[in-house]
Amino acid sequence: MKCKLKEHYGSSIVITEINGKPNVVTFQQNASTILHSFYKESAAQKSEEENKNALLKAAAALIKNDIRSMPINKQFYPSTDAILSAGDSVPKNDPLDQSHSLQFVADNVDHNIDTIDGNNTFHGMGIISCTTPGVIKSPKEIPRVELTTDELVSAGHINVFHYNSDQVGNSFTSLRFQKVQELRKINTTWKLDILMKVLWPLKSPMPGWSGLMQMVCSGNNPGLSNVTFLPMIDLNPSDMSCVYSTLKFVSKEASYHNRTPVITFDQPLYWKALMITCGEECKNVVVRLGGFHTEMSFLGSKGRLMSGSGLKEVLELVYAPNAVNHMLSGKAVSRCVRGFMLVDIALHWLITEELFRINKTNEEAELTDIPLSNSILSEAGQLLDKLLNKQIPIETAVDHDALKAIEKELESKKKHLKESRTSSLWLSFCEMVAILKRFPLAERTGDWERHLASIQEMLQYLAAAGHNLYT
Structure with missing residues (x-):
C-alpha cells in the first residue's frame, strides 16, 4: 500500500513511520504549512502552558485536515447506521399498524418570553403525537434536497379554520347530568390496599402504597413511547378558531393512520374543545382532560367537601399551615396525596382496633410489638409476607380467603358506622382516597376500563363540590 501511494502521489505526500504505531499519511503541502507554523511559534521563548496550547493547536489542525480529506456524499445524508446518536430523530411517515396506539396532546407554548421590551415573543398552540409502543425506525438514507422558503413553510403548515358557532353548530347549550352506565371493574389489584391499611401499623418496616404496588406488580408492558413534535399554530391558544383548527388537524392526521382521533387538553382548552365537538364538526374526535388536571380538581373537591370537618387541623399536625x-385547594399535589393517605391509614387503623379488639396493654409499647393474636390478621400478615417475597402472584392474593374475610368485616363495620353523620362524612373521605389511588393505577398501567370507572366514581364528588367544568 505504501509503494502504491508513493507511486501515485510521488513527493506530494509524507508518510510518517514510528515503531509500534500506525503510519500517518498526509500531503506535504499541508504538513509543511502546519509544521512550519508550529516550529515558528515554538522558536519563540514561551512558557510551558503556551507551548502546550501551541502543540494542541497544531494537532487540531492536522485532525481538521484529515476530516476535510474524507470522502463525502453531497446527494444523501448519512444513514441512521452511520449516525447512531441521531437514529431516533429520523421521522417515519409510514402509516401505523394495528399494534400501535396513537394519541395527541395540545397545549399553549411560549418562546423567547424573557425579552426586555416584550417584542418578538411567540405564544401559540403546540401539538405532539404519542405512539405506543414506540415505532422502530428502519435505517434509510435521506436525500439532500434544496428547498425554497415557500416549500419549507408549506411542509410544516397547518390550515387555520375560522370558527363560527352558527355555521359549525353547537349543541352545548345547557349542562345536564345524566345517569351513566355502571362500568365493569376489571382490575382488582387495588384490593391489596386493604392489606396495607390494616397491617401497616402492625408490621415494620412497611412500604407505602406506591412502594407496595411497585414491589408486587409485574408483567409485560407496551414499552417506551415515541413523541413526535408537530407544527405549531401561530394563534392565541384560547381562541376558538385555534382550538377548532387543532381539532381539524388532529382528525386529519389520525385518519391517515386509520385511527380514532384522541387528543388531551388542560382544563380551559378542554372545555372549549368539548363545546366544538358537541356540534356536527369534529364530533369524531375524543377529547380527554389531562390526568394531572383531573387529579388536581378531585383533590380540591375533597378539600372543599371536608372543610370544617377537622381535616385541616389534622394535617397541620404534620404540615405547615400555609402548605395545608x-x-x-389541590395545588400542592404530592403533599396532598401523601397527607390524605396518612389520614386514611389512621382512620382505618381506628376501625381495625375496634373491629379486631386490638388493645395495647402498655401505652408506651410500639404498635409493631403487638402480637397478631387474631387468626385473620395473622393469616393476612403471612399473605403479605409471601406477596412481598414474590412467593405468590397477585391474582392469588386478591382471591385469598383472609383478604375476603377482612374486606367483609370492614364493609359490615362501615355500614354500621354510617348511621352517624360524622362517621359517614369521614368514611366518604376514605372512599375518595380509594378512588384517588385507583385513578393513577389505571393511568400507569394503561387500563382504559379502570380509567373510565375511576372518572365515573369521581363525578359525584366533583359535582357536589361545584367543579362543574370537570363533569
Missing part, C-alpha cells in the same frame, strides 16, 4: 391551604 395549598393542599386542600
Whole structure:
C-alpha cells in the first residue's frame, strides 16, 4: 500500500513511520504549512502552558485536515447506521399498524418570553403525537434536497379554520347530568390496599402504597413511547378558531393512520374543545382532560367537601399551615396525596382496633410489638409476607380467603358506622382516597376500563363540590 501511494502521489505526500504505531499519511503541502507554523511559534521563548496550547493547536489542525480529506456524499445524508446518536430523530411517515396506539396532546407554548421590551415573543398552540409502543425506525438514507422558503413553510403548515358557532353548530347549550352506565371493574389489584391499611401499623418496616404496588406488580408492558413534535399554530391558544383548527388537524392526521382521533387538553382548552365537538364538526374526535388536571380538581373537591370537618387541623399536625391551604385547594399535589393517605391509614387503623379488639396493654409499647393474636390478621400478615417475597402472584392474593374475610368485616363495620353523620362524612373521605389511588393505577398501567370507572366514581364528588367544568 505504501509503494502504491508513493507511486501515485510521488513527493506530494509524507508518510510518517514510528515503531509500534500506525503510519500517518498526509500531503506535504499541508504538513509543511502546519509544521512550519508550529516550529515558528515554538522558536519563540514561551512558557510551558503556551507551548502546550501551541502543540494542541497544531494537532487540531492536522485532525481538521484529515476530516476535510474524507470522502463525502453531497446527494444523501448519512444513514441512521452511520449516525447512531441521531437514529431516533429520523421521522417515519409510514402509516401505523394495528399494534400501535396513537394519541395527541395540545397545549399553549411560549418562546423567547424573557425579552426586555416584550417584542418578538411567540405564544401559540403546540401539538405532539404519542405512539405506543414506540415505532422502530428502519435505517434509510435521506436525500439532500434544496428547498425554497415557500416549500419549507408549506411542509410544516397547518390550515387555520375560522370558527363560527352558527355555521359549525353547537349543541352545548345547557349542562345536564345524566345517569351513566355502571362500568365493569376489571382490575382488582387495588384490593391489596386493604392489606396495607390494616397491617401497616402492625408490621415494620412497611412500604407505602406506591412502594407496595411497585414491589408486587409485574408483567409485560407496551414499552417506551415515541413523541413526535408537530407544527405549531401561530394563534392565541384560547381562541376558538385555534382550538377548532387543532381539532381539524388532529382528525386529519389520525385518519391517515386509520385511527380514532384522541387528543388531551388542560382544563380551559378542554372545555372549549368539548363545546366544538358537541356540534356536527369534529364530533369524531375524543377529547380527554389531562390526568394531572383531573387529579388536581378531585383533590380540591375533597378539600372543599371536608372543610370544617377537622381535616385541616389534622394535617397541620404534620404540615405547615400555609402548605395545608395549598393542599386542600389541590395545588400542592404530592403533599396532598401523601397527607390524605396518612389520614386514611389512621382512620382505618381506628376501625381495625375496634373491629379486631386490638388493645395495647402498655401505652408506651410500639404498635409493631403487638402480637397478631387474631387468626385473620395473622393469616393476612403471612399473605403479605409471601406477596412481598414474590412467593405468590397477585391474582392469588386478591382471591385469598383472609383478604375476603377482612374486606367483609370492614364493609359490615362501615355500614354500621354510617348511621352517624360524622362517621359517614369521614368514611366518604376514605372512599375518595380509594378512588384517588385507583385513578393513577389505571393511568400507569394503561387500563382504559379502570380509567373510565375511576372518572365515573369521581363525578359525584366533583359535582357536589361545584367543579362543574370537570363533569
